[in-house]
Amino acid sequence: DTGVSQNPRHKITKRGQNVTFRCDPISEHNRLYWYRQTLGQGPEFLTYFQNEAQLEKSRLLSDRFSAERPKGSFSTLEIQRTEQGDSAMYLCASSPPRDLTEAFFGQGTRLTVV
Amino acid sequence: AQSVAQPEDQVKVAEGNPLTVKCTYSVSGNPYLFWYVQYPNRGLQFLLKYITGDNLVKGSYGFEAEFNKSQTSFHLKKPSALVSDSALYFCAVSPLGADKLIFGTGTRLQVFP
Numbered sequence: 407d408t409g410v411s412q413n414p415r416h417k418i419t420k421r422g423q424n425v426t427f428r429c430d431p432i433s434e435h436n437r438l439y440w441y442r443q444t445l446g447q448g449p450e451f452l453t454y455f456q457n458e459a460q461l462e463k464s465r466l467l468s469d470r471f472s473a474e475r476p477k478g479s480f481s482t483l484e485i486q487r488t489e490q491g492d493s494a495m496y497l498c499a500s501s502p503p504r505d506l507t508e509a510f511f512g513q514g515t516r517l518t519v520v
Numbered sequence: 521a522q523s524v525a526q527p528e529d530q531v532k533v534a535e536g537n538p539l540t541v542k543c544t545y546s547v548s549g550n551p552y553l554f555w556y557v558q559y560p561n562r563g564l565q566f567l568l569k570y571i572t573g574d575n576l577v578k579g580s581y582g583f584e585a586e587f588n589k590s591q592t593s594f595h596l597k598k599p600s601a602l603v604s605d606s607a608l609y610f611c612a613v614s615p616l617g618a619d620k621l622i623f624g625t626g627t628r629l630q631v632f633p
Binding site: 410446499508509510 | 524552554556562563564565571612614622623625
């Protein structure tokens with residue numbers, strides 16, 4: 407499967423713990439995006455990378471959140487000191503350099519903070 | 521503030537009937553417009569997009585969307601609905617020069633036999 411891959415698919419964690427999610431974009435896609443989707447809402451933009459450079463961060467991304475894309479390939483999203491309000495689906499998407507107008511989404515990582 | 525509105529939480533249609541899922545947007549300039557579909561336990565799937573040109577855009581699975589600049593709308597349509605079209609549909613915009621999507625809250629389409 408050459409689509410966007412996200413791991414893990416599900417994560418249950420206790421409040422206060424740190425969690426890390428991974429996203430593997432489609433090969434040769436130089437742009438990578440993170441979104442968050444809560445129940446009954448559409449996805450909300452968190453941040454995006456062009457190659458290894460993080461070019462934009464939403465105000466939703468508090469200082470407990472950090473994202474990296476060290477080699478311009480896969481990306482990680484870490485949440486420190488998780489709170490119940492962090493419970494959501496975290497979506498990753500990538501887009502190719504020649505067509506910025508179409509993003510391909512992964513299946514997401516569902517985080518539950520208890 | 522830039523936003524996308526999907527005024528209907530749910531749309532129900534009978535199989536074989538035409539369907540419309542509504543979307544309006546509030547974004548300055550000439551944004552790119554998109555429709556995505558989300559099936560249970562699957563990622564968001566791209567349906568169609570409007571960049572420029574013909575106001576009627578055709579996409580995957582027989583769907584089409586009509587761009588209306590004066591009404592700032594981008595309604596999704598299909599001439600004949602299938603039960604398998606039942607899913608959650610999201611309208612999204614990408615403001616010109618911005619490399620991100622702003623999504624609506626979604627509309628659940630239910631097609632009954």
